[in-house]
Amino acid sequence: MNTEIMVELTYLISAILFVVGLKRLQSPATARAGNAIAAVAMALAIGATVVDNQILSWTEILIGVAIGGIIGGLAARMVKMTAMPEMVGLFNGFGGGASALVAIAEYLNATHGGTAVGTSTYGVSIMLGTFIGGLTFSGSMIAFLKLREWMTGNPITYPGQKTLNALMFLGVIALSVMAMGVGGANPVTMFWVMLAVSLVLGVTLTIPIGGADMPVVISLLNSYSGLAASAAGFVIMNMVLIISGALVGASGIILTMIMCKGMNRSLTNVMFGAFGGTANIDKSQIGKRPVKRADAETVAMELGYAHSVVIVPGYGLAVAQAQHELRKVGDLLEARGVDVKYAVHPVAGRMPGHMNVLLAEADVPYDRLFDLDEINDDFPNTDAVLIVGANDVCNPAARDPKSVIGGMPILDVDKARRTIVMKRSLSPGFAGIDNDLFYNDNNLMFFGDAKQSMADLVKAVRELA
Amino acid sequence: MGELMIGLYVFTLATLAGREVITKVPPTLHTPLMSGANAISGISIVGALVVAGRAEGTLQIVLGVAAIAMATINVIGGFMVTDRMLAMFKKR
Numbered sequence: 430m431n432t433e434i435m436v437e438l439t440y441l442i443s444a445i446l447f448v449v450g451l452k453r454l455q456s457p458a459t460a461r462a463g464n465a466i467a468a469v470a471m472a473l474a475i476g477a478t479v480v481d482n483q484i485l486s487w488t489e490i491l492i493g494v495a496i497g498g499i500i501g502g503l504a505a506r507m508v509k510m511t512a513m514p515e516m517v518g519l520f521n522g523f524g525g526g527a528s529a530l531v532a533i534a535e536y537l538n539a540t541h542g543g544t545a546v547g548t549s550t551y552g553v554s555i556m557l558g559t560f561i562g563g564l565t566f567s568g569s570m571i572a573f574l575k576l577r578e579w580m581t582g583n584p585i586t587y588p589g590q591k592t593l594n595a596l597m598f599l600g601v602i603a604l605s606v607m608a609m610g611v612g613g614a615n616p617v618t619m620f621w622v623m624l625a626v627s628l629v630l631g632v633t634l635t636i637p638i639g640g641a642d643m644p645v646v647i648s649l650l651n652s653y654s655g656l657a658a659s660a661a662g663f664v665i666m667n668m669v670l671i672i673s674g675a676l677v678g679a680s681g682i683i684l685t686m687i688m689c690k691g692m693n694r695s696l697t698n699v700m701f702g703a704f705g706g707t708a709n710i711d712k713s714q715i716g717k718r719p720v721k722r723a724d725a726e727t728v729a730m731e732l733g734y735a736h737s738v739v740i741v742p743g744y745g746l747a748v749a750q751a752q753h754e755l756r757k758v759g760d761l762l763e764a765r766g767v768d769v770k771y772a773v774h775p776v777a778g779r780m781p782g783h784m785n786v787l788l789a790e791a792d793v794p795y796d797r798l799f800d801l802d803e804i805n806d807d808f809p810n811t812d813a814v815l816i817v818g819a820n821d822v823c824n825p826a827a828r829d830p831k832s833v834i835g836g837m838p839i840l841d842v843d844k845a846r847r848t849i850v851m852k853r854s855l856s857p858g859f860a861g862i863d864n865d866l867f868y869n870d871n872n873l874m875f876f877g878d879a880k881q882s883m884a885d886l887v888k889a890v891r892e893l894a
Numbered sequence: 895m896g897e898l899m900i901g902l903y904v905f906t907l908a909t910l911a912g913r914e915v916i917t918k919v920p921p922t923l924h925t926p927l928m929s930g931a932n933a934i935s936g937i938s939i940v941g942a943l944v945v946a947g948r949a950e951g952t953l954q955i956v957l958g959v960a961a962i963a964m965a966t967i968n969v970i971g972g973f974m975v976t977d978r979m980l981a982m983f984k985k986r
Contacts, residue, residue: 448912451915451930455919457983461980461983464976464977471936475939478940479943482947483948490958493942493960493961494963496963501967501972502970505974517925527968528938531942534958550901654931654935658941663901666897668901672908673934674937675912676908676909676934679910679916680928680931683913683916683917684924778925782925792984794984
């Protein structure tokens with residue numbers, strides 16, 4: 430068998446293994462093996478490429494691999510689980526950036542002798558790869574800065590923003606056509622201008638999106654990074670690149686839709702609605718009504734003598750680093766014979782599935798975690814619900830179509846016999862509105878810092894008879 | 895059938911296959927799914943190796959090396975952090 434067929438077959442096996450690896454992600458029990466299979470697929474694809482291509486100089490390649498390997502390895506080992514959204518945001522950018530660079534280098538190689546690429550498949554693929562990759566790169570950097578809070582989470586808007594963005598998009602199309610050699614302008618110059626406009630567009634499309642909507646944005650940019658890889662695949666006509674890019678593209682768009690559904694917003698509304706900051710909401714009337722307060726001992730009695738308890742963790746829990754104490758409370762309650770479940774809302778963390786990872790880190794078994802659809806029917810038969818650092822995701826106002834969060838799927842915690850909200854104050858969540866749940870007759874407010882309150886609760890549950 | 899059409903068939907069918915497989919990933923694993931997707935999008939390292947391997951001018955070489963570095967960050971970082979997360983998921 431000749432080398433070419435061997436190489437192509439290796440690419441085919443690699444593509445199959447990527448799909449098999451992703452399929453294993455359908456259960457936490459097989460997921461780790463699935464990730465390893467995908468890594469093998471990657472190694473095969475890289476091996477086949479090295480065999481297939483005459484590598485003129487290894488030095489440069491090894492330098493690139495060494496730099497990337499060290500940075501990637503350190504980042505993967507050191508990143509805190511709470512910072513996963515930033516890391517994924519940054520990596521989306523690198524994925525897009527790498528694909529754009531491939532397209533750019535290919536364009537420069539092709540036009541080296543003064544020949545234009547022409548309006549061919551090849552030319553169009555280069556333009557698409559450069560545009561999507563460039564936009565993904567700069568957009569991801571903004572998403573990273575917003576998530577890291579090195580930049581304001583409030584939407585940045587200015588008059589004519591949408592028109593300007595639309596004009597820039599049309600500009601990219603026109604410049605791309607000229608960069609392929611149509612119209613007589615210097616194609617290479619037009620190409621650089623097109624790249625610059627793509628990078629600017631990535632920034633101007635991301636800055637009007639509020640911090641609370643970043644989970645949607647990083648999911649969407651995740652999808653784009655895949656599409657950019659596919660476009661790079663069309664440039665060099667490599668099927669494994671096209672296939673893997675398509676898989677990532679599909680994954681990102683599915684997660685984007687799930688997050689939009691979790692917030693009851695359309696993708697258009699997230700992208701162009703400039704929502705998600707809390708700058709323009711009147712907060713003067715919030716938290717003025719009377720509530721029932723409880724201390725750790727009361728809460729311990731409510732939970733300790735219940736048959737069934739559902740715990741609703743929100744991002745405030747992770748901010749306070751209280752997930753380990755929470756798990757201790759859960760364990761103590763289970764030891765007393767209480768049925769303990771955890772209810773995780775789709776937007777509980779700062780990215781899809783984030784809260785589940787934070788709870789897994791605190792050794793909460795994954796078979797005790799339930800999503801919204803799985804647990805909502807259980808609330809009427811639940812004795813007590815403990816809500817820790819969550820707010821909007823259990824605000825009954827979502828049932829009122831006129832509310833800002835009207836129609837958002839919520840956890841029906843108010844249908845349980847007793848609710849206990851652990852929170853610093855009555856301040857509103859991301860949506861910026863008051864939560865009627867706090868003022869219900871069967872609700873208790875357990876005020877304080879989540880970590881301290883949890884520690885007090887652990888002690889109080891231990892002291893129960 | 896031209897190369898473009900073959901490529902489009904492959905792209906479309908891979909997207910559909912991806913949709914079938916990924917819709918069934920439970921919400922619990924959505925974060926590892928995203929970081930795993932980061933790693934897979936590092937597949938552009940294949941493209942980076944091709945262009946870096948045949949680059950002629952200095953600028954092309956620099957671009958090729960930068961592409962390899964970025965893609966490697968995704969591949970190594972993506973697979974490692976996904977493994978780190980998945981190792982934490984335990985059943986009772």
